[in-house]
Amino acid sequence: MIKNVSVIGAGTMGNGIAHVFAQAGYAVVLVDVAAAQLEKAVKTIEKNLDRQLAKGSITGEQKKQTLQQITIETDLQKGVTAADLVVEAATENESVKLELFKQLDAAAPEHCVLATNTSSISVTKIAAVTKRPGQVIGMHFMNPVPVMKLVEVINGYATWAEVSGMIIGLSEQLGKIPAVANDYPGFIANRILMPMINEAVYSLYEGVAGVEAIDTIMKLGMAHPMGPLQLADFIGLDVCLSILNVLHKGLGNPKYAPCPLLVNMVASGRLGMKSGEGFYTYAHGTKELVVSEKFR
Known part of the structure; x- marks a missing residue:
């Protein structure tokens, strides 16, 4: 007991x-x-x-x-x-x-x-x-x-x-x-969530759409309470990268390889909400989402 x-x-x-x-x-x-x-x-x-x-x-x-x-x-x-x-x-x-x-x-x-x-x-x-x-x-x-x-x-x-x-x-x-x-890499929650976040980062990296458009499409089109890029900021980009590396190494499948943009953002110290900047910036003192200057 x-x-x-x-x-x-x-x-x-x-x-x-x-x-x-x-x-x-x-x-x-x-x-x-x-x-x-x-x-x-x-x-x-x-x-x-x-x-x-x-x-x-x-x-x-x-x-x-x-x-x-x-x-x-x-x-x-x-x-x-x-x-x-x-x-x-x-x-x-x-x-x-x-x-x-x-x-x-x-x-x-x-x-x-x-x-x-x-x-x-x-x-x-x-x-x-x-x-x-x-x-x-x-x-x-x-x-x-x-x-x-x-x-x-x-x-x-x-x-x-x-x-x-x-x-x-x-x-x-x-x-x-x-x-x-x-017990397999990523279990269920992150085995499904992290590839979605990674694909959202790839879509930004490849110029398919901007930060706001990607998150708006997923929020309004898929009824997600938070867009994948905002969610990545909330989780921490370093945590997202770590989990993707576990998936990539553990499953040996290139589809889990982290986007180079995500790798660079973590290397630069832009980790999302906890560092004050990721895909959005959090140093403005309001709850309003403000896209990082890097992606405007």
Whole structure:
């Protein structure tokens, strides 16, 4: 039975995951090496709870209880000592995750399930560096975590059926809708999404249409809430590139090769919303979309 949850990484995904677990009544330890990042994460969670409060979806007491469920920790070993479930939400880098799971395996209790929020890296490969591969699973939340309903549950080659069933049930308890995928590059969400984003970048690169036209066509013609280039900015162009490289390497198919324009944008530091500029610019202080000067 899961009572104590440790979330590793206090970035955008980590603080969102901590938020939904705490709001569902679980005791959460949010772990990050940077104390400043942890403080920022707690402020973000409080801000998001205030949004829910303003909309009437939670009460003031529920906000208070949610925040009380969260503790912060900079020491990984201390942070997972009592964990029944660890959800890793560190940077999308294979070597970082493999090293982290070795440490988690050594520090977490024997019964503890180790989940990764990876969006593309092999769960089987991550599990293989532990002594508990049957208890390793993918639990891929969508951004923004408190709002998005989907949890993509990824079974590694060795994941026990009972662990998979438990994570499916847990996702439902969080108010999410789980969908199960097997462990192949990109799983389902990104195996379909990233080629679409890549094709949108290719369409811009080849001069088929401009940024606004591409996004408008997909929003109005395909009923997408956000155009693919805006979505790429929101995800982070570096993350998109990383996932495409995983798909290209893992499947060996040239159709997954990242567009040279995307490669150059990442190399130049234009990573989308988080850097202030990608296909759009975000330094103007309004919610209005402004196309980057590079593409006007």
